[in-house]
Amino acid sequence: MSHRRVVITGLGCISPLGPDVESFWAKARLGESAIGPIRNLDMSDVRFQNGAEIHGFVPTEHFEDKQLIPLDRFAQLAVVAAREAVRQANPQWSDAERERTAVVTGSCYGGKTSEDEGFREIYANPGKRARVHPMTIPRLMANAGTSWIAMEFGLQGPSYTVSTACSSANHAIGQAFWLVRSGICDLAVTGGCEAPLTPGSMKAWEALRVVSPDTCRPFSKDRKGLVLGEGAAMLVLESEERAQARGAVILGEIAGFGMSADAHHVTQPTVEGPALAIRRALEDGRIDAAAIGHINAHGTGTPANDPVETAAIRRVLGAQADHARVTSTKSLHGHTLGAAGALEAVAATLTLGRREAPPIANYLGLDPDCDLPLILAPEACNAEYAISNSFAFGGLNAVLLFRAYRG
Amino acid sequence: MLESMSDDILQRVIKVVAEAQKLPIEKITAESTFAELAIDSLDGIQLLFHLETEFEINIPDEAAREVRGIKELAEGVEKLVALKTA
Numbered sequence: 001m002s003h004r005r006v007v008i009t010g011l012g013c014i015s016p017l018g019p020d021v022e023s024f025w026a027k028a029r030l031g032e033s034a035i036g037p038i039r040n041l042d043m044s045d046v047r048f049q050n051g052a053e054i055h056g057f058v059p060t061e062h063f064e065d066k067q068l069i070p071l072d073r074f075a076q077l078a079v080v081a082a083r084e085a086v087r088q089a090n091p092q093w094s095d096a097e098r099e100r101t102a103v104v105t106g107s108c109y110g111g112k113t114s115e116d117e118g119f120r121e122i123y124a125n126p127g128k129r130a131r132v133h134p135m136t137i138p139r140l141m142a143n144a145g146t147s148w149i150a151m152e153f154g155l156q157g158p159s160y161t162v163s164t165a166c167s168s169a170n171h172a173i174g175q176a177f178w179l180v181r182s183g184i185c186d187l188a189v190t191g192g193c194e195a196p197l198t199p200g201s202m203k204a205w206e207a208l209r210v211v212s213p214d215t216c217r218p219f220s221k222d223r224k225g226l227v228l229g230e231g232a233a234m235l236v237l238e239s240e241e242r243a244q245a246r247g248a249v250i251l252g253e254i255a256g257f258g259m260s261a262d263a264h265h266v267t268q269p270t271v272e273g274p275a276l277a278i279r280r281a282l283e284d285g286r287i288d289a290a291a292i293g294h295i296n297a298h299g300t301g302t303p304a305n306d307p308v309e310t311a312a313i314r315r316v317l318g319a320q321a322d323h324a325r326v327t328s329t330k331s332l333h334g335h336t337l338g339a340a341g342a343l344e345a346v347a348a349t350l351t352l353g354r355r356e357a358p359p360i361a362n363y364l365g366l367d368p369d370c371d372l373p374l375i376l377a378p379e380a381c382n383a384e385y386a387i388s389n390s391f392a393f394g395g396l397n398a399v400l401l402f403r404a405y406r407g
Numbered sequence: 408m409l410e411s412m413s414d415d416i417l418q419r420v421i422k423v424v425a426e427a428q429k430l431p432i433e434k435i436t437a438e439s440t441f442a443e444l445a446i447d448s449l450d451g452i453q454l455l456f457h458l459e460t461e462f463e464i465n466i467p468d469e470a471a472r473e474v475r476g477i478k479e480l481a482e483g484v485e486k487l488v489a490l491k492t493a
Contacts, residue, residue, distance in 0.1 A: 069453065134453050381467065
C-alpha cells in the first residue's frame with residue numbers, strides 16, 4: 001500500500017510561555033522556563049506551590065460573552081490554538097474538503113474547571129437543593145475541544161477525542177496523521193488541550209506524590225517530580241500533494257507514529273513498553289534508528305520516568321543514543337497532560353524547521369542512569385528526523401516521528 | 408390573561424431573559440416568541456436555570472417543554488411562585 005506524505009502547514013499554541021507560537025518559541029529556544037508559584041489558586045493547603053500557568057489570557061478578547069457560556073477553559077484554549085494554526089495554514093477549504101478534514105484532539109481531563117466548580121456546591125450542601133449550571137455537561141465533556149473546533153471552521157470529517165492521560169495529544173496527532181496518510185482525509189486539525197489547574201486536581205496530584213516541591217528537572221540528579229501546566233497546541237496536517245498544489249508554506253512533516261501498552265503497572269513504567277512504541281514509530285516511518293538526530297523526550301522529571309525513558313531510548317537507538325540530542329521542554333512549559341504531546345510537537349517541528357533546539361532548564365548535574373546527550377544550552381540542530389515521546393500513566397505509550405521538510 | 412398576570416413577575420422574567428441572552432431589555436415584550444429572540448433549546452435550558460434562581464422555584468422538565476414565548480414563560484413562573492407560597 002502506497003502512503004501519502006503528510007506535512008504540517010499550520011501551528012498554533014497558547015501556553016505558559018506565551019499566547020502564540022512565536023512567543024512560545026522565543027522563550028523555548030532560549031530555555032526560559034515559565035514554571036513559578038501558582039497565582040490563580042489558593043495553594044495554602046497544597047504541599048507543592050509551583051506550576052506553569054497561562055497568565056494574561058482574557059477569554060472575552062477571544063469569544064463573545066454568550067459564546068463563552070458553554071466553554072470550559074480547556075476548550076477555550078483549544079479553539080484559540082486552532083485559530084492560530086488554521087490562520088497560518090490558510091487551508092482554503094472547499095465544501096467537499098471540509099467533509100474530508102479530520103479534527104482529532106487529546107485531553108486527559110476535559111473540563112475539570114467546570115466540574116470542580118460545579119460539583120463543589122453539591123457536595124458541600126447535600127439535600128439543600130444545590131444545583132449545577134446547565135452547561136456543566138457540555139463544558140466538561142472531553143471532546144469539547146474537538147467539537148468547538150469543528151463548529152468554528154465547519155469541518156465535517158472524522159472528529160473525535162483521545163483520552164490517554166499524558167499521551168493523549170500524541171495519540172490524537174498520530175491518529176490524525178494516519179487518517180491523512182491513508183487517504184481517508186486530506187487535512188486534519190489535531191493537537192491537545194488541557195486546563196488542569198483546579199483545587200481538586202491539585203489535591204489529587206499532591207496525593208499521588210509525583211509533583212516536584214520546587215521545579216521540573218528532566219534527567220537531572222536530584223530531580224523531584226513533574227510540574228503541572230496548562231495549555232493547548234494544534235497542528236494543521238495536510239497531504240503533501242495538496243499543500244504543494246496550492247503553494248502552501250510547509251513547516252515540517254510527520255513521518256511515523258508508534259503506540260504500545262506496558263501491560264504492567266498503573267504508574268510504574270517499564271522499559272519494554274516505551275521501547276516498543278519508539279520502535280513502532282521508526283518502523284511506521286520506514287527509517288533506521290541511526291537517522292534519529294533529535295529527541296523531544298517525555299522527560300517528566302519524575303524519579304521513575306527519566307531513567308526508564310533513558311533505557312528505552314538506548315534499547316532502540318543503540319549506538320545512535322550517544323548522538324541523538326535530547327531535550328525535554330516540560331522543564332519550560334510544565335507537564336500539560338493531555339496537551340503535552342501537542343506543545344512538544346510544536347517544539348519538535350520548530351526544532352527541525354528552524355534548525356535550533358530548545359534546551360532543558362533547571363538541570364543540576366548528571367544522573368548516571370540518565371546519561372543521554374542532553375541539550376543543556378541553546379544549540380543548532382541539523383537533524384533530519386526527530387522523535388517526540390509521550391508515556392502515560394496506565395502504561396500507554398505514543399511516539400511521533402517528525403522529519404524536517406526540505407522540499 | 409395578560410391583565411391577570413403579575414406585572415412584577417413579567418418584568419423580572421424579561422430582565423432574566425435579557426441578561427441571560429445578552430439582549431437589550433427594550434427588545435423583549437410579553438408578546439416576544441423564543442424564535443423572534445433567537446432563543447434556541449440550549450438557551451432555553453439556561454433560562455430555566457436562571458429563572459429557578461431568580462424566583463427560588465423548581466421548574467419541572469415537562470412544564471418547561473411546551474413554552475414558546477415570554478408570556479407563557481411568565482405565566483408558568485407565576486403558577487410555580489403561587490404554588491410555592493400557597
